[in-house]
Amino acid sequence: MGSMPMMGAARADTSAAPAPTATPAGAAGECPPVRQALVDSGRAVFSGAGSCFACHGPNAKGTALAPDLTDAQWLNVDGSYGSIAGLVRSGVPKPKEYSAPMPALGGAPLSGAQVCAVAAYVYSLVHR
Ligand code: HEC
Numbered sequence: 001m002g003s004m005p006m007m008g009a010a011r012a013d014t015s016a017a018p019a020p021t022a023t024p025a026g027a028a029g030e031c032p033p034v035r036q037a038l039v040d041s042g043r044a045v046f047s048g049a050g051s052c053f054a055c056h057g058p059n060a061k062g063t064a065l066a067p068d069l070t071d072a073q074w075l076n077v078d079g080s081y082g083s084i085a086g087l088v089r090s091g092v093p094k095p096k097e098y099s100a101p102m103p104a105l106g107g108a109p110l111s112g113a114q115v116c117a118v119a120a121y122v123y124s125l126v127h128r
Helices: 024-028 036-046 052-056 081-090 112-126
Strands: none
Touching: 036 052, 036 112, 081 112
């Protein structure tokens, strides 16, 4: 499993295929669109399984360990859904302003679906 090349074996019908125009969520790696239900489950991940609250604070307003995620000022991402999901996957090995790194997945064993959900939640904090 897991060795399906993304390019190459395109299945015919390229002519009228809707060109995937630079949709930032594409970089999120198959995250579903941001919807309220996803945001709600992401909030639960943020304050539960993801442990994000431990560093970013219960309302994502930031602590001495990690930045405010509600102020639309970003250090490592452009604020897009895709960039946020990507950051959650990779963590921040070299923080720009804070002293200790953010571990990949916040250090929690999050599933791909949980990563998408928590990214949708963080995205929703600024985009309402
Ligand atoms: C161990 C503390 C810690 C945990 C846990 C943690 N983070 Fe972070 N987070 C950080 C640090 C540190 C940064 C980078 C700050 C810097 O660059 O100076 C960061 C950056 C971010 C950013 C980018 C902010 C920006 O301005 O670029 C997002 C989004 C984010 N975290 C989301 C999350 C989510 C979602 C979780 C839970 C899955 C999480 N974090 C868990 C410490 C943490």
